[in-house]
Amino acid sequence: MWTRIPSSSVRVIGADRVDFVHGQMTGDLRGAPTPGVVPCAFLNVRGQIEQFARVYRREDDLYLHLGEGQAPALLARLKRYVIFDQVELEDLTDTLRTVHVWNPDDLPGWNGAGEGAQTLNLAGATVLAGRVNRTGNPGVDLHYLARHEDAVLAALAGAEVPLADLDAARIRAGIPDVSRDGFVGTLPQEVGLDVKGPLPAISYRKGCYVGQEIMARLEARGNTRYHLARLSGEGLPDRGEVTQAGKVVGQSGLHAGGLSLARLRKELEPGAQVEVGGVPARLEPPGDA
Known part of the structure; x- marks a missing residue:
């Protein structure tokens, strides 16, 4: 099974590429193996997420994989911080495509005991592969040139699964997609x-x-007012305001399979009744599917 992932992407080359990107992101790129992949966020001065990305560290470049439409803003941000750094930045969104393979055992050439990022050959096409958990079980993201799409997809086992099914699986597993x-x-x-x-x-x-200063304060305090939770209900709107007794208590993400992930006030107890955009919903206990 495989699913097309709406994406955008940035490539960074140059002698200072690792130090430059490492100095912008929340993850530890310097400590990553080569090849390797590091999930991270790019924050504003208040510590709030501007973009989420998975950064692939390779011998000759960095590949930053982002959600759909996110690359232009990240590219503009990175360019503002280039002073004396020896780096070159390129938006690859129009030339690359991404699919997620649900079961790594179905992917020819993938080494399950190998590094998190690997280069494969599928039907004569060179493909960048990364271990990514999108459904509750680690699968593999494949990144390839758009002109190779027909050959790459023909080499994959099983049928294409709609993105809505992948969303339902990840929400059931409690895995957020910051962009979507x-x-x-x-x-x-x-x-x-x-x-x-x-x-x-x-x-x-x-x-x-x-x-980073905000992140350090939060680590020292060890507390935020909100956390990630799951809401159940029928017909909940996507990305809606969550209220209880008329008071705003959070915000929800996509709704799929009868569930939504939500940024929710921590004081709410499992089983609490809330509304998402006026539609009744229930706070699910952690781990329940």
């Missing part, structure tokens, strides 16, 4: 990106970056 769920503008710890969250994307031991 509309969680841009939140703190990483509020939406599951902390070190013990379902999508860890922060290192508290790396050097400075934009928003």
Whole structure:
């Protein structure tokens, strides 16, 4: 089974590429193997997420894989910080495509015991592959040139699965998609990106970056007012305001399979009744599907 992933992407080359990008992101790129892949966020000065990305470290470049439509803003941000750095930045959105293979055993050439990022050959096409958990079980993201799409997809086992089914699986597993769920503008710890969250994307031991001071304060305090939770209900709107007794208590992401992920006030107890855009919903206990 495989699913097309709406994406955008940036490539970074140059002698200073690792240090330059490392100094902007929440993850530890310097500590990553080559090849390797590091989930991360790019924050504003208030510590709020501007973009979420998976950064692939390779011998000759960095490949930054982002959600659909996110590359232009990240590219503009990175360009503002280029001073004396020897780097070149390129938007690859129009030339690359991405699919997610649900079961790595179905992917020819993938080494399950190997590095998190690998280069494969599928039907004569060179493909960048990365271990990514999008459904509750680690699968593989494949990134390839658009002109090779027909050959690459023909080489994959099983049928294409709609994106809505993948969304339902990841929401059931409690895994956020920052871009698709509309969680841009939140703190990483509020939406599951902390070190013990379902999508860890922060290192508290790396050097400075934009928003790092806020992250250090949150680590020291060990608390945020919101956390990632799941809501159940029928016909809940996507990316809606969550209220209880007329008071705003959070925001929800996409709704699929009868569930939504939500950035929700921590004081709400499992079983609490809320509304999403006026539609009744229930706060599910952690781990329930």
